[in-house]
Amino acid sequence: MTPFVVPADARSWIEVAPDSDFPIQNLPFAVAVHKGRGEGMVCAIGDFALDLPVLMEAGLLDEEEFPWLDGFFGLDKDSLSALRKRIFDLLVDSSSELKDNAKLRKTAILDRKSLVLTVPIPPTSFIDFYSGIEHASNVGKMFRPDMAPLLPNYRHLPVGYNGRSSSVVASETKIIRPKGQTKGADDEMPTYGPTKEMDFELEMGFYIAEGNEMGKRINCKAAEEHILGMVIVNDWSARDIQRWEYQPLGPFLSKSFATSVSPWLVTMDALEPFRIEGMEQDPEVLPHLRRQGQQHFDIALEVYLNGEKICESNTKHLYWSMSQQIAHQTSNGTPIEFGDLYASGTISGPEPGSYGSMLELTWRGAKPLDLAGGGSRTFLEDGDVLTMSAFAQGLGFRIGFGECSGEIVPAVN
Amino acid sequence: MTPFVVPADARSWIEVAPDSDFPIQNLPFAVAVHKGRGEGMVCAIGDFALDLPVLMEAGLLDEEEFPWLDGFFGLDKDSLSALRKRIFDLLVDSSSELKDNAKLRKTAILDRKSLVLTVPIPPTSFIDFYSGIEHASNVGKMFRPDMAPLLPNYRHLPVGYNGRSSSVVASETKIIRPKGQTKGADDEMPTYGPTKEMDFELEMGFYIAEGNEMGKRINCKAAEEHILGMVIVNDWSARDIQRWEYQPLGPFLSKSFATSVSPWLVTMDALEPFRIEGMEQDPEVLPHLRRQGQQHFDIALEVYLNGEKICESNTKHLYWSMSQQIAHQTSNGTPIEFGDLYASGTISGPEPGSYGSMLELTWRGAKPLDLAGGGSRTFLEDGDVLTMSAFAQGLGFRIGFGECSGEIVPAVN
Numbered sequence: 157m158t159p160f161v162v163p164a165d166a167r168s169w170i171e172v173a174p175d176s177d178f179p180i181q182n183l184p185f186a187v188a189v190h191k192g193r194g195e196g197m198v199c200a201i202g203d204f205a206l207d208l209p210v211l212m213e214a215g216l217l218d219e220e221e222f223p224w225l226d227g228f229f230g231l232d233k234d235s236l237s238a239l240r241k242r243i244f245d246l247l248v249d250s251s252s253e254l255k256d257n258a259k260l261r262k263t264a265i266l267d268r269k270s271l272v273l274t275v276p277i278p279p280t281s282f283i284d285f286y287s288g289i290e291h292a293s294n295v296g297k298m299f300r301p302d303m304a305p306l307l308p309n310y311r312h313l314p315v316g317y318n319g320r321s322s323s324v325v326a327s328e329t330k331i332i333r334p335k336g337q338t339k340g341a342d343d344e345m346p347t348y349g350p351t352k353e354m355d356f357e358l359e360m361g362f363y364i365a366e367g368n369e370m371g372k373r374i375n376c377k378a379a380e381e382h383i384l385g386m387v388i389v390n391d392w393s394a395r396d397i398q399r400w401e402y403q404p405l406g407p408f409l410s411k412s413f414a415t416s417v418s419p420w421l422v423t424m425d426a427l428e429p430f431r432i433e434g435m436e437q438d439p440e441v442l443p444h445l446r447r448q449g450q451q452h453f454d455i456a457l458e459v460y461l462n463g464e465k466i467c468e469s470n471t472k473h474l475y476w477s478m479s480q481q482i483a484h485q486t487s488n489g490t491p492i493e494f495g496d497l498y499a500s501g502t503i504s505g506p507e508p509g510s511y512g513s514m515l516e517l518t519w520r521g522a523k524p525l526d527l528a529g530g531g532s533r534t535f536l537e538d539g540d541v542l543t544m545s546a547f548a549q550g551l552g553f554r555i556g557f558g559e560c561s562g563e564i565v566p567a568v569n
Numbered sequence: 570m571t572p573f574v575v576p577a578d579a580r581s582w583i584e585v586a587p588d589s590d591f592p593i594q595n596l597p598f599a600v601a602v603h604k605g606r607g608e609g610m611v612c613a614i615g616d617f618a619l620d621l622p623v624l625m626e627a628g629l630l631d632e633e634e635f636p637w638l639d640g641f642f643g644l645d646k647d648s649l650s651a652l653r654k655r656i657f658d659l660l661v662d663s664s665s666e667l668k669d670n671a672k673l674r675k676t677a678i679l680d681r682k683s684l685v686l687t688v689p690i691p692p693t694s695f696i697d698f699y700s701g702i703e704h705a706s707n708v709g710k711m712f713r714p715d716m717a718p719l720l721p722n723y724r725h726l727p728v729g730y731n732g733r734s735s736s737v738v739a740s741e742t743k744i745i746r747p748k749g750q751t752k753g754a755d756d757e758m759p760t761y762g763p764t765k766e767m768d769f770e771l772e773m774g775f776y777i778a779e780g781n782e783m784g785k786r787i788n789c790k791a792a793e794e795h796i797l798g799m800v801i802v803n804d805w806s807a808r809d810i811q812r813w814e815y816q817p818l819g820p821f822l823s824k825s826f827a828t829s830v831s832p833w834l835v836t837m838d839a840l841e842p843f844r845i846e847g848m849e850q851d852p853e854v855l856p857h858l859r860r861q862g863q864q865h866f867d868i869a870l871e872v873y874l875n876g877e878k879i880c881e882s883n884t885k886h887l888y889w890s891m892s893q894q895i896a897h898q899t900s901n902g903t904p905i906e907f908g909d910l911y912a913s914g915t916i917s918g919p920e921p922g923s924y925g926s927m928l929e930l931t932w933r934g935a936k937p938l939d940l941a942g943g944g945s946r947t948f949l950e951d952g953d954v955l956t957m958s959a960f961a962q963g964l965g966f967r968i969g970f971g972e973c974s975g976e977i978v979p980a981v982n
Binding site for chain 2: 280281286307308309312313315316317318319320321322323325332334335336337339345346347348367370371372373394397400401402403404405406407408409410412413414439442443444484485487488489490491492493496568
């Protein structure tokens with residue numbers, strides 16, 4: 157299906173601030189928890205959100221075309237695109253169907269700030285890639301100082317691993333400092349207790365719409381047809397637990413305690429104007445992983461610690477595209493499924509101010525981060541609030557993702 | 570709840586061969602696919618299986634006590650135990666309720682060989698441990714010959730990683746040889762094609778019944794209350810893909826193409842008489858991982874390649890118990906859930922004839938395995954049928970798991 161791209165000069169009869177994340181060109185979806193009547197889909201416009209089940213009840217959305225608006229489950233990519241097109245038709249300034257129904261506007265248009273939003277889709281599986289080449293290089297420099305920063309496989313395949321789906325939580329869920337086993341280099345025995353190296357990882361993620369049959373791979377050209385939309389992902393990490401546990405089978409409990417995702421699923425249609433070529437891949441990758449056209453995106457990323465900006469990065473620093481990740485994941489016949497969540501890996505830029513984790517920002521704790529508000533940090537402390545934002549900007553509007561936020565609370569006794 | 574252990578001298582009015590996997594002391598459950606009426610639970614007895622929805626329809630199982638017999642979903646450990654007790658009451662030789670109902674016997678007692686059985690529970694998550702210490706030692710000797718065979722963390726925590734749940738398949742599902750990226754040590758560039766090092770891994774697994782609240786750990790003493798039952802697991806592996814991809818984040822596509830599980834879920838109640846202390850743990854592990862009583866089991870394991878026995882092992886070679894694995898997994902607050910599948914890692918014994926993978930049996934291909942039927946193998950070939958069996962034996966009966974089997978079929982073009 158052709159993507160539905162809203163014209164750059166389109167405006168809504170609902171006023172939207174010029175720097176809003178949610179102009180009529182965006183129209184992302186989320187799942188809200190409504191007191192007394194369960195969960196339902198909402199669509200963001202400026203400071204407001206449309207309550208989709210209410211619009212359906214009023215007859216403004218076709219019950220046969222969109223039979224299920226409690227959440228994303230059952231919506232394929234085409235029906236989500238059609239739903240977004242219909243909402244555009246209701247919101248564009250030339251439209252009067254909703255605009256002139258004062259009574260319906262009262263119940264169908266919600267204050268966005270008042271919403272309680274869940275994880276867009278509780279993921280069937282969570283897979284975390286390692287496609288931020290600057291991050292992978294930094295980790296290599298820190299942990300393998302005598303070797304080339306990147307391992308030999310890095311430029312030949314998108315390195316990734318399976319994460320834990322049961323602990324994927326909504327933005328604003330409090331993050332309990334995890335306990336775990338750690339061992340200092342000079343300690344004779346390990347100990348068990350709260351992590352002393354609580355970290356974040358700045359990532360972007362995407363949800364799978366339609367999967368593949370087991371045994372049949374998805375090629376790089378067709379891969380994007382399987383993406384429902386994108387979200388911000390914070391892959392919380394406990395570095396001291398990770399250091400002790402990760403050999404030889406990879407990170408496990410250092411990551412599984414919590415992963416936060418932003419609530420608004422931004423569609424690929426909305427991101428269409430922000431396609432870019434992506435960085436050059438050298439050496440050329442094998443044919444089944446070769447990019448087809450512009451499969452990267454120009455999305456600005458920011459991280460705030462207690463309100464102070466500590467990082468500015470961009471998805472253009474990803475070596476591997478989402479399409480390549482899907483092509484790789486299915487290259488051995490693995491079935492992917494509706495609701496699978498794939499994350500990019502930490503997206504650091506080349507300069508220190510663009511590093512996407514405390515590990516890199518403080519260079520393993522060697523260069524504490526001085527905060528403008530006073531104090532400094534090597535890793536995150538209890539009470540710290542870490543917030544990520546993401547947006548594609550240009551053509552007179554911004555396609556924003558809102559925020560992905562979490563406060564660290566003390567370990568449980 | 571006290572486990573329901575069937576007395577060793579109990580007999581059923583259904584005749585059961587002395588060496589059957591399924592005497593009245595066992596009574597494991599599976600999910601059968603019935604032509605025309607969907608899926609339903611069955612319970613094995615000798616060469617037969619009881620059709621549980623048919624027994625319910627006939628009024629022999631209480632609809633209020635067991636409301637859902639299409640599959641395991643919704644059954645907690647206590648209700649599964651109660652269901653097994655009720656079936657024992659129907660099958661024990663002193664019982665006449667079913668025995669004397671000739672008409673019902675015709676529809677409720679099925680020929681076990683005629684059944685098409687599925688994966689007991691399509692797993693919510695699949696986690697693979699590495700608790701077979703002989704296997705971990707062998708891998709260390711092969712891949713890190715200049716170092717101690719076990720990494721420093723091995724005896725302090727049960728090393729594990731997240732696997733792929735979407736490709737967990739039922740026994741007898743054909744296993745398509747996966748393609749993947751590999752690179753020989755002397756090759757300049759990697760290539761993409763069918764694996765040349767197709768392997769099996771002999772493992773046992775268990776399903777989670779009731780989970781924990783996020784943030785709250787399960788202690789080692791209480792852990793077994795969360796286990797619904799056990800199955801055999803074959804963690805198919807492509808060694809050449811694994812070698813190239815696994816650094817630094819662990820195995821990914823070398824494992825995710827398929828994992829086979831045996832259909833019969835054997836309850837912990839049935840295994841109760843086969844508890845053992847397990848091997849000594851030295852150094853003593855941290856308090857939260859310390860074993861409480863006999864939390865290991867004496868289960869004999871066998872592997873057959875095209876009908877020829879190539880391995881005899883036993884779960885007593887596991888360094889870490891299932892309870893310790895659960896205590897570790899939740900020690901950072903990770904929520905575990907109904908339907909999670911946990912596998913042990915490859916269970917090799919100390920002698921070559923007890924090695925649980927081709928990698929070890931042929932010592933990385935250096936010592937090809939001569940087959941009595943002619944020919945030899947380094948790794949598995951297309952057309953090979955690999956079958957695992959498991960049973961606890963003693964007290965005049967056998968608690969068997971049936972088989973976990975799979976045939977390798979050629980890669981898809």
